[in-house]
Amino acid sequence: AQKVTQAQTEISVVEKEDVTLDCVYETRDTTYYLFWYKQPPSGELVFLIRRNSFDEQNEISGRYSWNFQKSTSSFNFTITASQVVDSAVYFCALSPLNSGNTPLVFGKGTRLSVIA
């Protein structure tokens, strides 16, 4: 079975604070992709990053960084110096390649509120 768990339902931070969103996944597939999407109030899911299961290198893009640890089945997302525009719901998603019949399996999301 494929599953993504985002234990943090809601997080509230003050602007300029750093914040980490947790994601833990379950899959029996040896080959898979992991994704993060941002959903602002408009509803559109905005693609942020994709990692494959063979690449555990951490990645940084501006104020965003991602920590992929296969040993703990985690793919955490950190926003440095948060801004009000970062307020949104963030989804972690899994795409298994060996089995299963769903292109993307999503977690329930973490609602991030950044307060000015």
Next chain:
Amino acid sequence: DAGVTQSPTHLIKTRGQQVTLRCSPKSGHDTVSWYQQALGQGPQFIFQYYEEEERQRGNFPDRFSGHQFPNYSSELNVNALLLGDSALYLCASSLGTGGGQPQHFGDGTRLSIL
């Protein structure tokens, strides 16, 4: 470069009715997937269309059906609507059906069942 467009934006129906939602994929994309997102939940995969055929399907009843046209646009049809069908319906497009392809999403259609 046009992104994924969905219509209508909002829709209100009553139980037992039928509804059709529409999606135009991002330019250059040939695969369309549909997701249902209930309030406070993550999107759930309904089905995927490629080359005008349903290629994969999630755990949804036959009341949910779809179609893909030669220009890659797609429709989602839901028959015999239930209160539980109230949700945001998201369309996503990608190039090919590979599981690792980033999917680009539209703004969704918010369906309310009274």
